[in-house]
Amino acid sequence: MATTQPGTHVVYQEKLRPSIGMWALIIMGAASTALMVLPVWKLGIIILPVITFVLLAWWLTSLTITIIVTERQLFVGDAHIDRRFISQAYAYDAEAARQARGTGLDARAFLRLRPWAKLAVRIDIDDASDPTPYWLVSSRNPKEFATALSS
Incomplete structure (x- = not known):
C-alpha cells in the first residue's frame, strides 16, 4: 500500500x-x-x-484495466470519481454479473467490462449533477473491491 x-x-x-x-x-x-x-x-x-x-x-x-481505490477517490482506468459520491458497492458473482450486463443493465450506466473477467462490482453513484446511476466494473476480486469502497 x-x-x-x-x-x-x-x-x-x-x-x-x-x-x-x-x-x-x-x-x-x-x-x-x-x-x-x-x-x-x-x-x-x-x-x-x-x-x-x-x-x-x-x-x-x-484493454488492461487498472483499478485503484484511495481514501478519497476511485480510479478505473482513465475514469475517476470522488468516493463521497459513491453510496453503495455490490460484489457480483458470475451469474449476477451476467444478468447485470444483460437484462438488468441501465443504458445510462458507466461500464468497464472485460470478457475474461466474469465477476463484477456495481458501484451506485449518488450525485444530483451526474445522470450516471452506477458504474459496473469487471473484477477478479469483487468482494475485496466492494469492501474497500464501503469502508
Whole structure:
C-alpha cells in the first residue's frame, strides 16, 4: 500500500490483465494468417504472423484495466470519481454479473467490462449533477473491491 499525499493512501488496487485464453486466441489468430498467404507468398508465412501477433498483442494489452481505490477517490482506468459520491458497492458473482450486463443493465450506466473477467462490482453513484446511476466494473476480486469502497 502506497501513500503519496494526505488522503491518497491506496486502500485497494487491482490490475485486470487479459487471461491466458485471450492470449491463446491471438496466437491462433496470428498463426492462421500464415495459412492465408501460404499459396501466394512464401516469406509471408513468417512475416505476416509476426506482424499480426505484435498488433493483436498491443491491442489486447491496451484493454488492461487498472483499478485503484484511495481514501478519497476511485480510479478505473482513465475514469475517476470522488468516493463521497459513491453510496453503495455490490460484489457480483458470475451469474449476477451476467444478468447485470444483460437484462438488468441501465443504458445510462458507466461500464468497464472485460470478457475474461466474469465477476463484477456495481458501484451506485449518488450525485444530483451526474445522470450516471452506477458504474459496473469487471473484477477478479469483487468482494475485496466492494469492501474497500464501503469502508
